[in-house]
Amino acid sequence: MHFGQPENANQPSKKDVERDKEVKDRLREDGEYIAAEKAHAALLDEASAKLAELQEAGMISGRTIIPAGYSAHKGAKITELLMQSGENELVEKIRDGLKQRTLLLKRIRHRLQIEIRERKSKEHRALLIPYTVPIEMMIMKL
Numbered sequence: 001m002h003f004g005q006p007e008n009a010n011q012p013s014k015k016d017v018e019r020d021k022e023v024k025d026r027l028r029e030d031g032e033y034i035a036a037e038k039a040h041a042a043l044l045d046e047a048s049a050k051l052a053e054l055q056e057a058g059m060i061s062g063r064t065i066i067p068a069g070y071s072a073h074k075g076a077k078i079t080e081l082l083m084q085s086g087e088n089e090l091v092e093k094i095r096d097g098l099k100q101r102t103l104l105l106k107r108i109r110h111r112l113q114i115e116i117r118e119r120k121s122k123e124h125r126a127l128l129i130p131y132t133v134p135i136e137m138m139i140m141k142l
Contacts, residue, residue: 023112027105030112036104041070043097047078047090054085 012020027033051066060066060081067074075094082091 019113019116022116023109026112026116027108030108032104033108036101037070040097040101043094044070044075044078047082047087047094050087050090051078051081051085054087059085 048066048068051060054060055062055064055066064081066081067077075098079091079094082088082094
């Protein structure tokens with residue numbers, strides 16, 4: 001903490017928390033986001049299927065548990081098993097997909113934040129308009 005800086009300077013404001021919650025809620029309904037998540041899930045399904053094939057062929061130990069699912073932890077485990085099996089092309093495909101997914105997610109979040117900010121600004125202006133006094137009225141009172 002720097003001199004003169006409030007203690008809660010690193011904490012998000014109430015407005016930021018509300019906006020982030022709305023972004024998260026709207027993100028689940030965004031078509032672009034849904035398509036990216038489905039593509040990522042399909043890629044992990046493909047990788048899991050490849051690992052199952054390798055396990056049946058005896059290239060991976062029968063005791064190795066092949067993760068099924070789409071969490072970051074399971075994706076990392078799938079990638080690790082693919083690397084150990086020498087499936088570098090599929091590993092690169094997953095990593096590239098993750099990079100594109102991350103960039104897309106940032107872009108969508110940014111777009112939603114701007115939309116929310118603009119909407120709230122319009123709502124705020126609409127509330128203030130009845131209470132504003134035209135310049136001519138102010139001049140006349142002088």
